[in-house]
Amino acid sequence: MPKLALVRHGQSEWNLQNRFTGWWDADLTEKGEAEAKKSGELLKACDADFRAAFTSVQTRAIRTLWLALTEMGRVWLPVTKHWRLNERHYGGLTGLDKAETAAKHGDDQVHIWRRSYDIPPPPLEAGSEFDLASDPRYKGIDIPNTESLKLTLERVLPYWEEAITPVLKSGTDVVIAAHGNSLRALVKHLFDVADESITGIEIPTGNPLYIELDDNLKPISVRYLDADRGKPLPELP
Incomplete structure (x- = not known):
């Protein structure tokens, strides 16, 4: 039974800085680097034998994976990067201060843009x-100008099915370092989370969500490796 982190x-x-980031390539802070290293310590201590890793083409995710693999003693793992694992595109909100945006457009509207399943922000x-x-x-890629979580799932899922699923089905344990919304999209798919419930799932930075899968890639257990920093978990399907 494969494991997925x-x-x-x-x-x-x-x-x-509390800014909408999306596809913009912000780097890690010193705290972010420490969180990435901590995630590597946690992954090293768990009972998986990770043999493959996937990440986006954004610096913060790539460096998180590098730092984690270093702590794990597994810098030799094959790593595959793909833009389909990028963060959700925040469209015209990109670069804006979240508090200032709420003051301008209202808390309710910003909450809809941030947390609704199928309502994207204004386009960039x-x-x-x-x-x-x-x-x-992104040469040759049709870059989105905005995305909802639904649209994010629609571009993440083909990559999951074509590139990651075959690796897991071979029995290989996999680690994916990505972003809040691209990972929420995967969680929605794996746990069959309802549209109205996925907004309540939030994955903390630098705290691996550790999932044991059966041979059909259905989750049979799920937990955060750092339980003290965990958020509400998705229910098993």
């Missing part, structure tokens, strides 16, 4: 300072 990246510079304008059209890592 979902690791949300450590605190980023824009997390610290082409040519904006946060437009990633010229970023070489």
Whole structure:
């Protein structure tokens, strides 16, 4: 039975500044680096034999994985990076201070943009300072200009099924270092979480969500490796 660890990246510079980040490439803070190392310590101590790792193409997730693998003594693991594991695109909210945005648009509207399942924020304008059209890592990719969690799931799921599922079905234990919303999308899929309930699932930074799967990749157990920093867990399907 394979094991799967979902690791949300450590605190980023824009997390610290309380800004909407999305696809923008904010790096880890010193605290974020410490959280990434702690996640590696926790993963090393668990009963899995991790043999493959996946991450996004965003620096904060990649560096979280590097630091964790270093602590695990597993820098030799094959690592696959893909943009489909990127954070949800926050559209026109990208770069904005969350508190200032709430003051301007109202707490209720910002809550809808942040936590609703299928209502995306306003789109990012082409040519904006946060437009990633010229970023070489996205060459040839149809970059979204905004995403809801539903849209995030729709672009994460094909990669899960095509690239990650076969590895798990071979019996290999896998670690995925990604982002709050791309990981929530996977949790929704794995645990069959209802649309109205997924907003209550939040994965803390640097605290691996450890899932044991059966041979059909159905979860049979789930826990946070650092129980003291855990959030509400999804119910087993």
